[in-house]
Amino acid sequence: MTTSTTTQRVSASVDLALVAAFAALTAVCSILPAINISTFVPITLQTFGVLLAGAVLGARRGSYAVLLWILVGAAGMPVFANGRSGLPVLTGPTGGYIVGFFFGALVIGLTAQxxxxxxxxxxxxxxVGGLIALVVIHLAGVVGLRLRAGLGWSEAVGLDATFWLGDLVKLVATVLVAAAVHRAFPTLLRRI
Known part of the structure; x- marks a missing residue:
């Protein structure tokens, strides 16, 4: 076995471990006690987990972490908000947000890279990259609320607006944590 092959295997193993760790972090952030301000969308820390995955791991690994979290939840593990799981969550009123999380991690991950x-x-x-990611997440969420919750566009936008302040605070926390991680591990994104 050559040194190059060994290095590639170690690199792939590290990538897999990071993806799994951030999928687990997103799950924990999702199932922590949630505040329900509506019948459709609870307030959790999952947006923090999603944004942090992209900001720390970059676009590819960050979006893979979110995708893994989504697939695990779709398969029946209770990793979504309020400990929910299964395909009905993905096709329900909050499904747009969950789909948006994948693309949000991709956007902030590209910015970080x-x-x-x-x-x-x-x-x-x-x-700024995180703000764009939040716009993507919230647009997908509004579309999901409109299509799956039977809300009108103005109602969906109004409900979604209640989450912006909290998500902006989560974004500040994401940027602070990601900056600290990149100071501690400066080559984490550069090797992508």
């Missing part, structure tokens, strides 16, 4: 490759440590730029 670009910043890492440029050697640009400014957290404000990661925050």
């Amino acid at each position: 670009i910043l890492a490759r440029r050697g640009d440590p400014r957290p404000v730029l990661l925050y």
Whole structure:
């Protein structure tokens, strides 16, 4: 076995472990006690887990972590908000948010990778990428509420608006944690 082959296997193993760890983190953030402000969408920390996966791991591994979390939940493990699971969650009123999480992790992950490759440590730029990710998540959520909850567009947008303040706070926390992780492990994103 050559050194190159060994390095590739170790790298793949590390990637797999990171994806699994962030999928588990997202699950924990999802099932922690939730606040229900409506009959459709609870407030949890899952947005923090999703954004952190992308911001720390980059687009590919971050979106894979979110996809793994979604697949585990779809398969029946109680990893969604309020300990729910199964395909009905994905096809229900909150399904749009869950689909949006995948693309949100991808967007903030791309931003993190670009910043890492440029050697640009400014957290404000990661925050901007995170804002774009939140827009993607919330647009998907509004569409899901409109189509699956039977709400009108204005009702869906109004319900969604109640989550923005909390998600902006979660984004600040994401950027602070991701910046600390990248200071501690500066090559984490550069090797992608």
